Amino acid sequence: MNMKAPRGTADVLPTEAKKWQFVENKIKEICDRYHFNEIRTPLFEHTELFQRGVGDSTDIVQKEMYTFEDRGGRSLTLRPEGTASVARAFVQNKLYGEVNQPVKLFYFMQMFRYERPQQGRMRQLNQFGVEVLGSADPAIDAEVIDLAMTCYKELGLTSLKLVINSLGDQESRINYREALMKHFAPHKEELCEDCQTRLTQNPMRILDCKKDKEHPSMSTAPSILDYLNDESRHYFEKLKSYLTMLDVEYEVDPNLVRGLDYYNHTAFEIMSEAEGFGAITTLAGGGRYNGLVEDIGGPDTPGIGFGMGIERLLMALEAENQELTLDEQLDAFFIAVGENPKSQAVKLVHDLRTNGIQTDMDYQGRKMKAQFKAADRYKAKYVLILGEDEFEKQVVNVKDMETGDQDEVSIDKLVEMLKQKLLGGKGHE
Incomplete structure (x- = not known):
């Protein structure tokens, strides 16, 4: 197969x-x-x-x-x-x-x-x-x-x-068509099979032929510009x-x-x-x-x-070695460890996306270290960390991956804070 x-x-x-x-x-x-x-x-x-x-x-x-x-x-x-x-x-x-x-x-x-x-x-x-x-x-x-x-x-x-x-x-083409037929007719048998057919159907197409482009009759063919x-x-x-x-x-x-x-x-x-x-x-x-x-x-x-x-x-x-400026960075990657944090993260990821923030999270059940590596591969601008301790306090650790700075942000203020940092306060329109 x-x-x-x-x-x-x-x-x-x-x-x-x-x-x-x-x-x-x-x-x-x-x-x-x-x-x-x-x-x-x-x-x-x-x-x-x-x-x-x-x-x-x-x-x-x-x-x-x-x-x-x-x-x-x-x-x-x-x-x-x-x-x-x-x-x-x-x-x-x-x-x-x-x-x-x-x-x-x-x-x-x-x-x-x-x-x-x-x-x-x-x-x-x-x-x-x-x-x-x-x-x-x-x-x-x-x-x-x-x-x-x-x-x-x-x-x-x-x-x-x-x-x-x-x-x-149309008038110019008719005159040119007659000139081409007259020019190529003596060479008909030397042209490819397609061009032999084109001679009567559409002789202009002979000039576009890849097989016969080196034939001597091509270089001496009349110019359309002389028949306009x-x-x-x-x-x-x-x-x-x-x-x-x-x-x-x-x-x-x-x-x-x-x-x-x-x-x-x-x-x-x-x-x-x-x-x-x-x-x-x-x-x-x-x-x-x-x-x-x-x-x-x-x-x-x-x-x-x-x-x-x-x-x-x-x-x-x-x-020409032209590199296209592709934005391949992910806005935010959510790392959740534990069953309750995972459930909370699913809702927060949805809220962030609804507000125009490109967000992803781990769906493989990996440990925190492996999730951080995934965030690096996705070139995430921010990593959002929610473990059992953060869940109890209803906060998220927000890490800026460029500076390394990390802040605790209340869950109910997370969306607004990231909108300010990533979108200048503008949500999804």
Whole structure:
């Protein structure tokens, strides 16, 4: 019997989970500053949503989705990415009718992709993302990119590279598609099987191929920037000017196309340049997807967003030797020796917790010396000692573990005293 976690999945143990909580709380605080609201969508969706929303020609839909049939014969898929689910929720719940537009959303989601597991790339992955629906203003594109960069910078990352490109509007893409087909057609038989199919389905995806990236035809492929019409070129220039105003450094890469069919106009990736980070340097990627909401049955609604892998973010922090400031100290540890003191301690621990004081106690029946060692391991700020003598006098010995000072405190004044020392008199709110 195989009782290990399935390949491509991993347990997040308590010590690591504190890092995840720290990162997530920091990102939530930044989203609040940028006035984004959280959305949560189901873990699985109807398969057709991803086929239509992400695109039949993408690797995600063709090779990586976890798809199953339920007992009612419906085809369902564990979500492989977040944008299609958010767009579906936007349409189904008629968020396009909200008074406040655009709708600015963020999420933390688990995604599922059947791909070869490697460091920082799992079959069950955790992603933070944002989506803005209802605005076609390049200023909101700049805001979304700025938000992503702010998350990384405020968590301590410095070795970052932002790469941007324009995929143009529909007219620009049609012209570029024809140029790519003409360029790659003479080399069709030299390309991988996937790219031979992409040549007619979505030739832009050839530029994103890992297998053929060294093929000579890649370096001579036409640039999308040469096929932008005036409107698309103006849009891209405005985006670049906004990023410059925001002091967001960037590079333009005409070959950046992203791996999903729904992108147009802005596309971007953020990469780590930290030494030893690994071969796959991408931390986050996203872009504009005007037309996606319409494709899944909603009104014509422009949108832009990105996805950021939490596992890869933590890897980048480790590569740059960034220590997260985790508060791993316990406020108070209760040591009770004797049956009556133990019963009293159970009630006092509850009272302390109710008043916002993080408290724990021994549940192993250990001797006082072993309980003190446990308090040290928990890095307790205060140790509260209640033995038979203290119980008779209805007092608790309170030991400050930093100074070594010890005071007798009346049981009925214990909570208030610790609130003053730990919370400045503020209780649980």
